[in-house]
Amino acid sequence: MHWVNFCKLWSIIPVMSNEDRQLSKFNGLANDYGADLFRYAMWICGNEALAKDLVQETYLRAWKAIDSLKDDKAAKSWLITILRREYARTFERKVPKFTDVETVVVPDDSELEPDDRAEVQLLRQGIMKLAPKYREPLMLQVVLGYSCQEIAAELDISKSAVMTQLFRAREQLKDSLQKDGVTGNVHGLY
């Protein structure tokens, strides 16, 4: 390549500062995982204002330590670990007993039949009633797409224990749906 052309080419390549790279990386994490982290936070703390605070605190800590994240593939579990620690720290003494999840209204989606909306609402109530040891692995799997192996690593328990908890969580939810007498196709499921 001719030297002049090389110089022209070089001059149009945008050079990112370290701060720009950090910001770009951070915004990527916010776009990719923000919504799911919020949903997960809602399921573990049960309150929208607290879940928002937890997510914001998680990202604040992530921003401060953004340079320590070397492998982008590890970003999701890194953020989840921060969030869980933050949750434990915040509520180390006592979890306030107020829950929004049961009152979260299912959007009036025309794709959902009234029976389906009722099922969604009952399932949400059922999920919140699960003991944390069942609810947390279930939400790691359903909301964040974790495998049993990944859940085991995050919760520091065996894969076999995770499988048992996930199985029991689903069984309890099915039982609660049947017990609450949801009409329609739910009965056909079991």
Next chain:
Amino acid sequence: MSMDFTEFKRRLGAEPRSRDPELIAARDSSSEHREAVIKAELFEEKLERAASLPVPSDLLENIQSVSTSQQVKRPKWWPVAMAASVLIAVGAAGIAWNMSSPGWESVEAYVMDHYRHDGDKVLALAQEGTDADVHAMLARFDLDATPELANIVSLIKYCPTPEGKGIHMILNTEDGPVTVIYMPDIHVTDQEMLVFDAMEALLVDLEHGSAAIIGANTQHIQDYYAVVHDSIVPLPGRS
């Protein structure tokens, strides 16, 4: 050899979306297995729909504000801090706090920003009726509340403040709810009034930190100055 049906159901119930070859192979081993798979898939769709809670429209904006406030406001903070220290030195006014954490340019800006962020939502939550463990939450700061305050708190939650975690609480008073934000390690000019939007805030300097009493009526929030000032006290044995 085909997987035992009980074991198959257990594994399906634990990981319905598993791509494990053994599980996939077992799916077509009998009509009983196939039927279980269909039921599990139907249930999983419903579970995923239920778990996918709506996300607040301002979530992304709030997350991104974390980096913006840290980046943009950090360099701006030091001149403000210096200005504040000068003000304190001459006793001129306002800010008597030692805020090392960036994000807000003054305690007044923080109080207004905080209330605009979730003040109304927390008020709405308080109206739903909650258990409020005031003592346990204040104990995190080596503090306690006297009955005059503890008995009228209808909601209490942790919240961010310029100096880390603070407390956001709603007092259930005869004239309606009053918001109180407790800010640890921050001192303010006692009884300074702020007016913003349709709200007023009264700053209260405490022995340990400070508080802002926020409401829509001046007289109403001033009525609770003494309660807040005298009722947030160090835990016995702590000073």
